[in-house]
Amino acid sequence: MSDTFKPGTDDVQILQREQCFSGFYRLERLQLRHRLFSGEMGAQIERELFVRHDAVCVLPYDPRRDEVVLIEQFRTGALDKADNPWLIELVAGLIDKDEQPEEVARREAMEEAGLELGALWPVCRYFPSPGGSNEQVHLYVGRCDSEGAEGIFGLPEEGEDIKVHVWSVERALAAVRDGKIDNAASIIALQWLALNRDEVRGAWS
Template identity: 35%
Template sequence: MYAEQNQAYKEETMEIERIYEGKVISLQKDKVTLPDGNTAFREVVKHPGAVAVLAIWQNQMVVVEQYRKALERSLIEIPAGKLDPGEQPMDAAMRELKEETGFECKELRPICSFYTSPGFADEIIHLFLAEQLTQGESRLDEDEFLNKQFLTLEQAKAYVAEGKIRDAKTITAIYAWELYQKTGRMD
């Protein structure tokens, strides 16, 4: 884990103006002091964090296709969702896997955690591996509509090359899975 941070470029927050408080995100405008003493403004999207699951069923990854309003199109993605207040990432990952796909597993293995858009948002996604799945019924949220699919590694990589998969968490999961198949390790 990267322990040291270069403080030479640190920006000190002088003021925070809250612009919007929503169900999933909030937006604020921060007035900051730059390292050279000048001031600037930063627009920051605050997010509670999220989880994503690389679920493997019969040597295929479980994906869902769902419409994403921000992009005005459907995307093929691994199961994922936001953290509820006070929820641990592993618990959220198990919940999202069950809700979106109907699959359950006894154990999840952490793969990595990463920031989605650090230039303007603090969202972090915790990515997990789920194997030894048992099938059940999905329990979608009332405003959630999706289609579950299964892809081999070769199909998933072809979808990335063809632009059918363009979601960063899913691409990250695909290449982690490829590494895992080749080496037995995720790191």
């Protein structure tokens, strides 16, 4: 293996790209080759790619009360693999073409939880499943006032039925530890908050 080889996009050859399905999401089939760590080009391989909009997830956090606002909703993807397909999650939404991630965070916080967010703290951007999807997630912690945050929200025309929960940070972290919160964005955001809580509270107090 060559120690000097540093792979990049120029080391991938797309030989054919076929659209297999197009709806709210899109499925493509790619024939491609990529350079190996030996420095040689590899053999042709076939991969299917789930193409979807990038997403924004935000954890509303009240630094004064040390509470987070989480939402609960039914998720089809958990139907066959979870005891309960109603998941505890972050506020989240997909990015439309002309939107900035921060705009999506604020819009979704109002639509899904009735919350007006203050400052947004960028946590990270990550690929939740890069082996088969091109989706990238923009993750934030958003300052909020959690007092009185409750109710059922969501857009009925989009089939949304969302329940708001206000939890102490300690309760939320315990839910991560016990496996009651089992989706990636929520786990990452809450673990990040656990590591950076003092800094965030200091900046937002």
